[in-house]
Amino acid sequence: MLAVAGLLPIVARAAAADPAPAAANLTAAAATPPPDDSPQYFSRVRGLFDIDLPGTVKKYDVKLTIHPHFGDFTRKPFVRIPVGARFGINDRTEVNFEAEAYVSHGLKDHTEGNGFYALHLGAKYEWAHWLKEHVDISTGFTTNIPVGRPPLELTDGLNHIAPYVVFSKTFPAVPQLAPFISFGADLVSDSSVPGTVRANTPRSHAMGVSPGFIYDAGPFKYTLVLNYSTTEIIGNGSNHYYGVNPSVLWQLPKKLTFNSNGKWVVGLGYKWTHGPDGTDSGTSVKLRGEFKFTRLLDPLKRRVTEWVR
Numbered sequence: 001m002l003a004v005a006g007l008l009p010i011v012a013r014a015a016a017a018d019p020a021p022a023a024a025n026l027t028a029a030a031a032t033p034p035p036d037d038s039p040q041y042f043s044r045v046r047g048l049f050d051i052d053l054p055g056t057v058k059k060y061d062v063k064l065t066i067h068p069h070f071g072d073f074t075r076k077p078f079v080r081i082p083v084g085a086r087f088g089i090n091d092r093t094e095v096n097f098e099a100e101a102y103v104s105h106g107l108k109d110h111t112e113g114n115g116f117y118a119l120h121l122g123a124k125y126e127w128a129h130w131l132k133e134h135v136d137i138s139t140g141f142t143t144n145i146p147v148g149r150p151p152l153e154l155t156d157g158l159n160h161i162a163p164y165v166v167f168s169k170t171f172p173a174v175p176q177l178a179p180f181i182s183f184g185a186d187l188v189s190d191s192s193v194p195g196t197v198r199a200n201t202p203r204s205h206a207m208g209v210s211p212g213f214i215y216d217a218g219p220f221k222y223t224l225v226l227n228y229s230t231t232e233i234i235g236n237g238s239n240h241y242y243g244v245n246p247s248v249l250w251q252l253p254k255k256l257t258f259n260s261n262g263k264w265v266v267g268l269g270y271k272w273t274h275g276p277d278g279t280d281s282g283t284s285v286k287l288r289g290e291f292k293f294t295r296l297l298d299p300l301k302r303r304v305t306e307w308v309r
Contacts, residue, residue: 039170039178039216046082048247048269048286049223051182051210054138054168056126057088062293065098071285077108078151084120092126102150117150119143139165146193157195158203161187181211185234200243200275204235221249221265241275262291 044050046067057063062085069080084098098120104111124140131137144160164184170177185207197203208229215222227243247269257264265288272281 039176039214039221042214042216042221043086043290045247045249045265045267045286045288047284048245048249048267049214049225050245051180051212051225052122052124052138052140052142052164052166053178053180053214054126054136054166056092056094056124056138057086059088059090061088062086064291064293066289068287070287073105073107076112077110078102078104078112078114080154092128093124095121095123097121100154102154112151115148115150117146117148117154119145119147121145134169136168136170137165139163146191146195148193150193152194152196155193155195156197156201157191157193158188158197159191163187176216177213178216179211179213181209183207183209186229187234199277199280200241200273202229202231202235202239202241204231204237206231206235206241207233208241219251219253221251223247223249239276242273244272246270262289264289 039053042049042053042055043063043065044052065084065086067080067082067084072079080100080102082098082100084096086094086096088094099116100118100120101114101116102112103114120143122140122142124138126136126138141161141163143162146155146157146159162184164182166180166182168178168180185205186202187205188202206229208227210225210227212223212225223246225243225245227241227245229241230239232238232240247267249265249267252264252266254260267286267288268283269286270281270283273279
């Protein structure tokens with residue numbers, strides 16, 4: 001009781017203090033984005049880490065990415081080479097584009113030709129103030145549009161529009177860890193491109209949730225994504241799909257990338273899925289290169305800034 005009584009004057013003085021400095025600090029923290037190397041700025045690696053975390057590309061920055069599928073050299077008569085770009089409209093908004101191409105490599109008895117098989121377009125906005133003192137939030141959408149006449153295995157022949165909202169949080173005690181949860185929908189429609197729908201993949205509109213985390217251990221990133229989606233609410237039928245996808249991603253050192261200025265990431269992942277088509281699992285290895293072209297665009301950035309002023 002004496003200890004509690006002794007604390008009362010201190011609590012009273014703290015309550016009477018001017019809250020303006022604390023509020024100003026909170027506003028400044030909300031307006032200042034975290035550094036580029038924060039876990040929430042890590043961008044997706046298709047097939048291993050298919051989550052768009054809240055961080056966006058900084059204003060007028062451009063990042064180019066390439067995802068060559070080197071495993072295709074031994075399994076397929078072609079190699080897939082998706083190439084994309086992310087552009088920062090401002091410090092909280094980005095747009096992104098990706099074109100997926102395939103090229104016959106000539107190591108098999110037959111060839112499938114060359115061309116594009118899918119286009120992706122998306123955008124993302126990171127909320128600067130809404131719940132910022134508690135959690136990082138972004139909303140956005142991605143699209144997947146099949147094009148051309150590719151081998152049937154490369155596309156499901158459906159157009160996809162996928163809006164989402166993702167929440168992520170880092171803690172001062174463990175800044176390397178970024179747990180997240182993403183809520184989204186997949187709205188599909190038929191296209192003129194024939195394809196094959198993969199096992200345990202929704203054939204109609206679906207809604208889902210994906211919790212997980214990314215742990216940043218310097219050159220290594222450890223990720224875990226849990227997936228659940230269902231067609232029962234907005235789609236046809238009442239099919240349910242479950243997935244577990246852990247992965248390890250390694251940012252290659254400069255000496256292994258011929259001292260290039262880009263960031264090359266190689267990843268190993270395991271994927272387990274269960275749904276109406278049964279249970280399936282497998283491992284995959286992916287490679288992603290990311291390159292910043294900010295320096296080349298500096299003159300354009302200065303002109304745009306002067307024009308806006």
